[in-house]
Amino acid sequence: xxxDPYRDVDxxxxxxxxxxxxxxxxYYRALADELGARSIIDLGCGTGMLTRSLAGPGRTVLGVDPxxxxxxxxxxxxxxxxxxxxxxxxxxxxxxxxADLAVCTGNAIMHxxxxxxxxxLAAMAGALxxxxxxxxxxxxxxxxxxxxxxxxxxxxxRVTPVGQLREWLDVTEVADDRVTFDAHNVFPDGEDRVYTxxxxxxxxxxxxxxxxxxxxxxxxxxxxxxxxPVGDGSRLLVFRARRA
Ligand SMILES: C[S@@+](CC[C@H](N)C(=O)[O-])C[C@H]1O[C@@H](n2cnc3c(N)ncnc32)[C@H](O)[C@@H]1O
Numbered sequence: 001x002x003x004d005p006y007r008d009v010d011x012x013x014x015x016x017x018x019x020x021x022x023x024x025x026x027y028y029r030a031l032a033d034e035l036g037a038r039s040i041i042d043l044g045c046g047t048g049m050l051t052r053s054l055a056g057p058g059r060t061v062l063g064v065d066p067x068x069x070x071x072x073x074x075x076x077x078x079x080x081x082x083x084x085x086x087x088x089x090x091x092x093x094x095x096x097x098x099a100d101l102a103v104c105t106g107n108a109i110m111h112x113x114x115x116x117x118x119x120x121l122a123a124m125a126g127a128l129x130x131x132x133x134x135x136x137x138x139x140x141x142x143x144x145x146x147x148x149x150x151x152x153x154x155x156x157x158r159v160t161p162v163g164q165l166r167e168w169l170d171v172t173e174v175a176d177d178r179v180t181f182d183a184h185n186v187f188p189d190g191e192d193r194v195y196t197x198x199x200x201x202x203x204x205x206x207x208x209x210x211x212x213x214x215x216x217x218x219x220x221x222x223x224x225x226x227x228x229p230v231g232d233g234s235r236l237l238v239f240r241a242r243r244a
Contacts, residue, residue, distance in 0.1 A: 012073045020049075029050075029054060031133070038059050041124075042062065042064065044108025048070075052080065052082060061084070062084045065085075098128075101132060110139060118210060131243060137237065138239070178199075178200055216242065218241060220241070223236070
């Protein structure tokens with residue numbers, strides 16, 4: 001298994017600055033309210049910014065993540081005690097069949113290797129009550145976003161709370177739906193901390209098949225956060241499905 005690309009305690013502190021949440025967080029919060037969800041699971045919760053905002057009176061929220069660094073950071077944040085944090089992947093969840101809603105945000109589902117996708121979906125189905133909703137988003141392979149992850153296009157220099165940084169991305173392999181890239185982070189002393197990620201760009205049809213064979217029904221895939229249709233110009237695929 002690949003080393004955790006989010007294991008750097010310095011860089012994890014920058015995650016929420018770089019990913020402050022916008023339409024995506026608003027979408028998931030509105031969905032939780034619309035469903036009247038009283039029990040929510042956030043799979044791949046990371047720093048837990050959305051997870052903590054989902055918690056509130058009359059609601060239990062579980063944040064699950066296999067990155068110790070991410071989870072420790074999440075736990076230490078304001079309102080961190082409003083969430084139950086679980087270290088691990090979806091298989092760490094008890095098959096309680098009680099959750100009203102499970103989400104997997106920030107394209108976290110793209111980290112799942114081919115053998116992990118069916119076990120993860122089955123575990124989510126096992127954690128949700130009948131009729132419960134699983135919602136997630138993933139980058140649309142037709143948009144070919146990885147083609148813009150070149151050192152030239154992504155290079156930047158900035159002053160951050162952990163010091164001046166020079167940063168860029170470099171795609172090192174594209175093989176079928178699997179994209180491997182290095183994130184370079186050069187600190188003032190010249191140290192380049194390089195973290196390698198592997199992301200799987202899966203089509204809407206592929207997800208639909210996988211969801212339906214893992215116990216989900218009523219699969220809906222939108223091309224944006226406002227319920228627009230999917231086209232090649234859609235950067236994201238936004239999914240919702242119900243546990244059959
Ligand atoms: C890009 S971050 C997204 C974090 C958060 N959901 C958000 O919206 O900001 C991806 C997260 O997925 C987690 N992850 C990686 N592999 C995973 C797996 N097999 N199951 C669940 N989460 C995983 C990583 O540890 C990381 O915290």
